Amino acid sequence: MLEVKNLTVVYNGVISVLHGVSLEAREGAITALLGGNGSGKTTLMRAISGILTIYEGEIQEGNIELAKIKLNHLKAVDITKKLHLTYLMEGRPVFEYLSIRENLIAAASCRWDSAVPKDMERVLAFFPPLKNRMQSKAGYLSGGEQQMLAMGMALMTNPRFLLLDEPSLGLAPIMVKEIFKVISRINRERKIDILLSEQNAMVALRISSYAYVMENGRVVMDGSSIELIENADIQEAYLGSKDAGKKDYKEAKRYKRRKRWLG
Amino acid sequence: MDFLLQAMFVGIIKGSIYVIIALSMVIIYKSSEVFNFAVGEFCTLGAIMFFFAARTGLPLPLVFLLFVILCGLAGMIIEKIVIQPLMGRDPLSTTLVTIGLSSFLVGLFQITIGSTPISLEIKLPVLMLEIGDLFLTSEQVWSMIFAVLAIGLLLLFYQFSRWGIIMRATAEGQVKAMVFGINTRYILTLTWAIAAIVAAMGGLVVAWSGTLTYNMGIIGLVAIPVVLVAGLDSIGGCIIGGILIGVVESLTSFYFEDATGLKGFRSVTPYLFLLIVLMIRPTGLFGQVRIERV
Numbered sequence: 004m005l006e007v008k009n010l011t012v013v014y015n016g017v018i019s020v021l022h023g024v025s026l027e028a029r030e031g032a033i034t035a036l037l038g039g040n041g042s043g044k045t046t047l048m049r050a051i052s053g054i055l056t057i058y059e060g061e062i063q064e065g066n067i068e069l070a071k072i073k074l075n076h077l078k079a080v081d082i083t084k085k086l087h088l089t090y091l092m093e094g095r096p097v098f099e100y101l102s103i104r105e106n107l108i109a110a111a112s113c114r115w116d117s118a119v120p121k122d123m124e125r126v127l128a129f130f131p132p133l134k135n136r137m138q139s140k141a142g143y144l145s146g147g148e149q150q151m152l153a154m155g156m157a158l159m160t161n162p163r164f165l166l167l168d169e170p171s172l173g174l175a176p177i178m179v180k181e182i183f184k185v186i187s188r189i190n191r192e193r194k195i196d197i198l199l200s201e202q203n204a205m206v207a208l209r210i211s212s213y214a215y216v217m218e219n220g221r222v223v224m225d226g227s228s229i230e231l232i233e234n235a236d237i238q239e240a241y242l243g244s245k246d247a248g249k250k251d252y253k254e255a256k257r258y259k260r261r262k263r264w265l266g
Numbered sequence: 267m268d269f270l271l272q273a274m275f276v277g278i279i280k281g282s283i284y285v286i287i288a289l290s291m292v293i294i295y296k297s298s299e300v301f302n303f304a305v306g307e308f309c310t311l312g313a314i315m316f317f318f319a320a321r322t323g324l325p326l327p328l329v330f331l332l333f334v335i336l337c338g339l340a341g342m343i344i345e346k347i348v349i350q351p352l353m354g355r356d357p358l359s360t361t362l363v364t365i366g367l368s369s370f371l372v373g374l375f376q377i378t379i380g381s382t383p384i385s386l387e388i389k390l391p392v393l394m395l396e397i398g399d400l401f402l403t404s405e406q407v408w409s410m411i412f413a414v415l416a417i418g419l420l421l422l423f424y425q426f427s428r429w430g431i432i433m434r435a436t437a438e439g440q441v442k443a444m445v446f447g448i449n450t451r452y453i454l455t456l457t458w459a460i461a462a463i464v465a466a467m468g469g470l471v472v473a474w475s476g477t478l479t480y481n482m483g484i485i486g487l488v489a490i491p492v493v494l495v496a497g498l499d500s501i502g503g504c505i506i507g508g509i510l511i512g513v514v515e516s517l518t519s520f521y522f523e524d525a526t527g528l529k530g531f532r533s534v535t536p537y538l539f540l541l542i543v544l545m546i547r548p549t550g551l552f553g554q555v556r557i558e559r560v
């Protein structure tokens with residue numbers, strides 16, 4: 004179980020981004036972390052995975068525990084390697100100039116053991132489209148294929164816990180469905196616990212069992228996913244049942260901005 | 267025209283040494299965008315290490331092994347002491363530090379081996395090559411064999427071994443590599459070790475076909491036009507660029523210098539060539555093709 008207690012994070016010593024965030028991700032479950040742009044989802048995941056310092060960020064207060072082991076001051080490499088928690092960064096973190104095969108090998112390097120070749124087969128079974136393109140460079144894959152590869156790489160690190168940061172970002176609806184099906188399967192078949200950050204609330208709520216909603220660096224709501232799907236506030240804020248027009252506009256703007264960043 | 271073939275071969279041999287030195291620079295540049303101006307001194311260091319390794323009186327294969335280990339260690343130590351403290355800063359700071367490192371090493375070498383040239387004796391079977399007009403001395407043939415071996419081994423390691431793959435991954439993005447559990451600190455140290463070994467092989471060939479002097483690291487200057495012609499981050503470009511510059515230099519000395527009486531003009535040709543290339547293609551001849559999807 005992953006527990007975050009009363010976490011406060013600042014960037015550059017002054018910019019306060021998380022203000023006392025607490026949450027739990029239970030064993031065996033997919034836990035969703037919902038929130039709009041800048042609500043602090045990525046910051047929380049950076050703090051958990053030990054890479055906050057790279058972004059000049061710092062945990063000022065609070066605790067992060069994975070199975071009762073405190074993660075606060077551990078190095079990112081050790082968190083992945085020894086505690087088996089892997090953070091899959093937002094925006095498809097593949098190595099573009101490496102082939103699919105090389106990407107999977109690079110990701111497996113932290114646990115290089117005799118099971119790697121067999122494990123690669125197992126991982127590829129989740130992502131059939133990758134199988135017959137093993138030699139192509141990751142940079143030339145489609146967005147959906149890159150996201151599959153990134154997830155495959157995360158699996159190659161042999162995780163017991165996965166942090167997935169907006170895996171649906173910039174993907175076509177069909178692809179999103181595909182990716183989320185695999186996430187759900189990974190959770191069930193590989194017994195990997197997952198904390199899933201998403202703006203795409205509906206899909207995330209459908210596959211998760213519990214969810215937290217963040218706004219401006221605070222958890223403003225939590226509850227079982229079924230409860231939240233039915234909650235009127237959530238529907239209004241994220242699912243667009245009332246203010247469909249407004250939401251579409253926001254989505255479009257966000258997409259454009261994303262495109263500019265990634266392009 | 268009987269000279270042409272001879273000139274070409276001499277150029278290729280010379281060029282392959284440039285290739286080795288440039289490759290050492292490129293793998294460091296790719297991994298951290300640092301331009302290692304001390305690469306010439308890494309060459310000298312290698313030759314000195316070989317000199318000491320040979321004095322142990324061990325059989326030649328063991329001397330080579332010792333030489334490789336010593337050079338790798340030296341690269342690691344230099345990275346730990348000089349480069350790592352600057353990690354996370356602008357690569358330009360580190361690049362400037364390598365200029366300082368270069369002067370420091372030259373001084374250190376002068377203290378260690380003095381100012382008199384030393385000739386390296388390596389007992390290898392005589393392999394002269396004489397085909398028609400072409401005549402290559404045993405040293406030239408061995409240089410060529412050695413260079414091909416060094417370049418080939420590096421490429422095999424970098425492209426196909428697991429560690430090579432991890433090095434390339436780290437070169438693409440350190441944070442990305444880190445979250446997949448790659449110990450990037452360790453990989454950067456490894457990169458410098460490999461770069462030191464590669465440069466050392468170049469230095470060994472240079473010292474062996476000439477002499478070992480404390481300031482022979484000047485040869486490292488030629489790596490700069492090679493790397494720039496190649497486009498900074500292209501390994502294939504380095505190989506072609508280095509050989510091209512070697513051949514141009516050799517052709518100049520065979521034909522141009524004799525005809526015009528401009529002795530020593532050949533040392534300028536690499537830079538002249540660089541100037542012309544950069545005027546036509548500012549990105550170098552083979553800068554890595556950026557992956558851009560639309």
Ligand SMILES: Nc1ncnc2c1ncn2[C@@H]1O[C@H](COP(=O)(O)OP(=O)(O)OP(=O)(O)O)[C@@H](O)[C@H]1O
Binds near residue numbers: 058
């Ligand atoms: N390195 C940084 N330095 C300073 N401020 C930062 C840094 N990274 C993020 N922030 C700020 O922290 C806040 C939270 O950002 P974060 O990336 O965690 O949000 P997010 O929920 O992941 O948003 P998105 O859905 O857009 O990815 C934002 O206001 C952002 O500007």
Ligand SMILES: [Mg+2]
Binds near residue numbers: 044046093168169
């Ligand atoms: Mg984010």
